[in-house]
Amino acid sequence: MLFSLCCLALGLGLAGSVAHAQQPSPTYDPTQVTVPTNAPIALFGQASYQQNCAPCHGAEGMGNGPTAAELPGPPTAFADPDAIWALSPSELFHTTKFGRLENLMPPWGNQLSDDEIWQTVAYAWSLHTTRSETESGAELYAATCAVCHGDSGAGDGPEAPPDLVDFTDLDYAINNSQADWSEGWQSAHPELGAEWSAGQQQSVLEYIRTFSYVPPWENAYQPGSGVISGTVVQGTAGGAAVTGLTA
Incomplete structure (x- = not known):
């Protein structure tokens, strides 16, 4: 089951929500x-999650928010990797x-x-994994996968075959779940990581996912061009005017 209502965050009464429930939502398309x-930058969504989602899903994604008991079934526990495994980011969106x-x-x-x-x-999404897990996955990825998939996951490693998938392609990444990637891995080259534990394989997939979103423990401000906006007020009472400023 996917997201469930956080009634209090919406300011809706339970009775009103039940009335709305008579009109089914569109199926996934x-x-x-x-x-x-x-x-997407997870840190920028933290406040929205805590305000709008935590009342049902819990502050830490355990599915134990204060209004969870009012729902017809348990809300998704985002902290549980099994609850996320078969869901793509596109489905959650x-x-x-x-x-x-x-x-x-x-x-x-x-x-x-x-x-x-x-x-x-x-x-x-980030609530089911940890920094240490993704860092462990990064080490295994660098040693085994980067030679083809590239350091940044773009499919541009020195031994990359033609048309290798690009994990940084957001259109591709959001439409694939961790289960999809695991199946593709086992289908394409099951010998890679065959000696790894299930947890190690999962850590690699969690690291690969960071090529298409920024987890909350990473710097939210990435290198590149940007825009800084604001107002510059010259001088203070009794002070000299600032010169040389240009717009």
Whole structure:
């Protein structure tokens, strides 16, 4: 089951939510999902998650929020890797934007922009993994996978075959779950990492996922061009004017 309603965050009464639940939400349609223009930054979605999602899903994603008992079924525990394993980010975005009224979850697209939804989904996603897990996965990836898939996951390693998948391609990444990637791995080259434990294999997949979102323990401000806006006020009472400023 995907996201469930956080009634209090919406300011809706339970009775009103039940009435809305009579109108089913649209089923998952990937064509209704907006591909993010940049990798979603989980840290930017933390406040939205705590305000809008934690009342049901819990502050740490354990599915034990204060309003969870009012729902027709248990809300998704995002801290449980098994709950996330078969879900793609695209599915989580669709559920968040369009709701699941049959589960008493409203369409958050009425209140959040697509970028805000992606950031919130990224934060919820991050709750099932840890910095140490992804760092362990990074070491295994560098030793075994980077020679083909590249240091940044773009499929541009020195031994990359033609048309190798690009893990940084957001249109591709958001439409694949961890289960999809695991299946693809075992289908393409099961000999790689065959000696690893299930936990080690999972850590590699969690690291690969960071090529398409920025987890909350990473610097939210990435290198590159940007825009700084604000107001410059010259001088203070009794002070000399600042010279040489240009707009």
